Structure formats: structure tokens, C-alpha cells
Amino acid sequence: xxxxxxxxxxxxxxxxxxxxxxxVLQPAKxxxxxxxxxxxxxxxxxxxxxxKRLRLSAYGVVNYYAFDWDTWKDKRNAIDPERLNxxxxxxxxxxxxxxxxxxxxxxxxxxxxxFDPLEEFGEFEEKIEKGGQVILEQINVLFKIHPWLxxxxxxxxxxxxxxxxxxxxxxxxxxxxxEVENTILPLGWYETGIELSGDIALSSxxxxxxxxxxxxxxxxxxxxxxxxxxxxxxxxxxxxxxxADHLATAxxxxxxxxxxxxxxxxxxxxxxxxxxxxxxxxxxxxLYGDVHFxxxxxxxxARAYGVWGHLQNSEALSEANRNLSNNLGVKRTPxxxxxxxAYIEYAYDIFFPLGIQDKQLYLFSRAEWYDSMFKTEGxxxxxxxxxxxxxxxxxxxxxxxxxxxxxxxxxxxLGSGEHENTFAAGLGFDF
Numbered sequence: 083x084x085x086x087x088x089x090x091x092x093x094x095x096x097x098x099x100x101x102x103x104x105x106v107l108q109p110a111k112x113x114x115x116x117x118x119x120x121x122x123x124x125x126x127x128x129x130x131x132x133x134k135r136l137r138l139s140a141y142g143v144v145n146y147y148a149f150d151w152d153t154w155k156d157k158r159n160a161i162d163p164e165r166l167n168x169x170x171x172x173x174x175x176x177x178x179x180x181x182x183x184x185x186x187x188x189x190x191x192x193x194x195x196x197f198d199p200l201e202e203f204g205e206f207e208e209k210i211e212k213g214g215q216v217i218l219e220q221i222n223v224l225f226k227i228h229p230w231l232x233x234x235x236x237x238x239x240x241x242x243x244x245x246x247x248x249x250x251x252x253x254x255x256x257x258x259x260x261e262v263e264n265t266i267l268p269l270g271w272y273e274t275g276i277e278l279s280g281d282i283a284l285s286s287x288x289x290x291x292x293x294x295x296x297x298x299x300x301x302x303x304x305x306x307x308x309x310x311x312x313x314x315x316x317x318x319x320x321x322x323x324x325x326a327d328h329l330a331t332a333x334x335x336x337x338x339x340x341x342x343x344x345x346x347x348x349x350x351x352x353x354x355x356x357x358x359x360x361x362x363x364x365x366x367x368x369l370y371g372d373v374h375f376x377x378x379x380x381x382x383x384a385r386a387y388g389v390w391g392h393l394q395n396s397e398a399l400s401e402a403n404r405n406l407s408n409n410l411g412v413k414r415t416p417x418x419x420x421x422x423x424a425y426i427e428y429a430y431d432i433f434f435p436l437g438i439q440d441k442q443l444y445l446f447s448r449a450e451w452y453d454s455m456f457k458t459e460g461x462x463x464x465x466x467x468x469x470x471x472x473x474x475x476x477x478x479x480x481x482x483x484x485x486x487x488x489x490x491x492x493x494x495x496l497g498s499g500e501h502e503n504t505f506a507a508g509l510g511f512d513f
Contacts, residue, residue: 137173311454468496
């Protein structure tokens, strides 16, 4: 841990020097800067230039769910306008780019209350997002210094594992993303800080190449950790400002051997003591890593993923969380010292052998296993309910390359022997 802390300090010194160098970056030759009058208003000529440098894109998801669960027999079927993500890009010049992402979740705005009977005593939760939410997911500026060195500053997507790179609905097959990454880790994970990234050529052609991302970003809040979801709810979204007493360091390294095909690792290290109140004084370092693999060779695709993580002082943290206020809206359940999971997935476009070129129909299947209480510490019991095995099969129909209709059925078996079967259908698009 001390090594990582020292590394963070030296990295900070290095980045301060690097940012000083960025300040002297000049627009590339032939580039024009945007001009303005004395009040900062754009002239008509500048507006035309602005529109040439401005780009917009978006994607959206709407899903239907039907549940047949032993653990929650009256669980209601649901329709969820899950999200609409819009992106805004602006190129200051060839070397400096602004990016923003605004996400509209679950329809309107407002708050509501839900009941979760699967926690120890049954928990009511206030969910602002259930009633709908508008989130500024990203706001950052990218400085393109060299193909092997780019610097991004601000709030950004945190690229760990497979799900972060397969975020748009046509990039994953199920109505929701893999359960391993969807359940025990923050999904739609964004952090604020600094990202260094780049590609290192390994041959004279485009592939193979080595790609990396190195982060120094805001850390997690362990008051949100729980039995069922391990560290997922530690992603800081509950308050206006992000606590930054402890930052995190992360590295992603990918060997890219063809277009959309890679094998790589992700590593994360950070003290998670960014609690709303200073009510826990022991270190609670989180260390986790994954191995991820994806290959896309139309008409087939295959993916695999494995993750393992360790949380320091999980027993003491569980005791501290048990005393948190109900108003905080956290689970307050015991936290596992270790969590682990893996999946493998395969899909095939059955239109391809039929000679249908303008549409695609994928059949897919996925096998998953994950346990959010893989190992526990001290007096914390390992609840078998949180070991989950899932077999999923379904279809994806693409009437257009950017529109997908989905359906799948998932058979989930808990370590306690209970079954949770789910049918889901969805619509996804991007433009």
C-alpha cells in the first residue's frame, strides 16, 4: 500500500510537470483558433467554424423484464426506458478535444421508494434514479501529444474489463450487460482525475499493437459496499461533490491483435475511505484485477472475463457500516473480504451462411459464475445466496447496423439452491 501511495505522489509531481508542458502546446500548423469579441460572444464567421468542429452522437436502450424467482415470488414484471446517452465533442484543434456525455436514466425525474426483501431484514430504499435522473457522466479535455501518449483531464469513462468497452446496446448481446460486471463492480463507471493513454505499434501494419490506460482518479466510498453487490455501490454518485481524501491508481493493458479483438488485464488499487463522515479510521484498501478477452471475426464473436478482488479490514468495515444512518440510503450489510467471478460467451450470425448481407441475426449463449462473498473475514458468515451461476441464451436481430432488437432467457441458480429465472427483451440504437 505504501508503495502505491509513494507512486501516487511521484505521479502527481510528474503530471504537474507534464501539464506545465501542455500549457505551451500551440495549435497545429494550419489550424485556426476560435475568435471572439471583447464580451466573449462569437462572431458569425466563428459560429460557422464552431459548427465544423462540433459533433454529436447518442445511443439509447429500452427493456422489458419478466421474472420467475424463488427468492422474490411476487417480483413484478417491468418495463424500463433504461437510458439515453448523448455525446458532445468539440475539436479546439487537431490536438485538443473536449468531450461531454449526458445520460438520461429511466424516463422522467423525481424520487420514489422501493423495497428490497433480499437484504437481511428487508430494506426500503429511496431511489432518486428510479424516478429518473439526468447525469453529467463525462466532462473532460483530451490532449493528443503523440500516438503513444495522450492526456485526458476531467470526469471520464473508467475503462476496466469488458463492459466499459462494450457499453452500447449493439456491443453486448443480453438486454443488460454481463452479470459479473453488472452486479459486483460499478457499472457505467466514471471517475474524475487524470488518464494517460496511448498505442504502441508492434509492427509496420495496424496490428498487432499494445494499448494502455493509466489512471490517477477519485476513489470509492466504502459506506456503500454490501453483501450482494460487494463494491458496486461505492461509486460516488450520492452527493453533490466527490470526496477525494483517497485517490485510486489503475492500469489497463491490452494486446490488440485485430480490429475489435484483444486480450488484456486491468488492475486497481486504492484506499476506499472516502466516507461521508469520518467515522472509520482503519485503512480499507481495495485491490482487484481482471483478465479480459474479446474477438470479433464476423460471423462469430467470443468473449471471456475473469475477476478477483480483495478488501482490507472487511470485518471492521462491516461493523462500521451497520451503524450508518438509514437516511444515507445504503445497504448496511456485511461485506466480503474477497469477491470473484468469470464468464464466457459465444455468438454466431445465422444470416451469414444464408447469404443475407444487409441484416444480421445472432444466436448467443453465455455461462457465468460469481460470488460477492467469495471469502469472508472474522465473524462474518459466508451467505451461500451470494454465489450465483447463470446460463443465458438468446437472439439479437439487426435490421440496420445501428438498431438492434434483443431477447434472452437467463437461468440463475444461487448457492442456497434457489432459482431466479428472467426473460428480457430490449430495443437498442445509436446514431
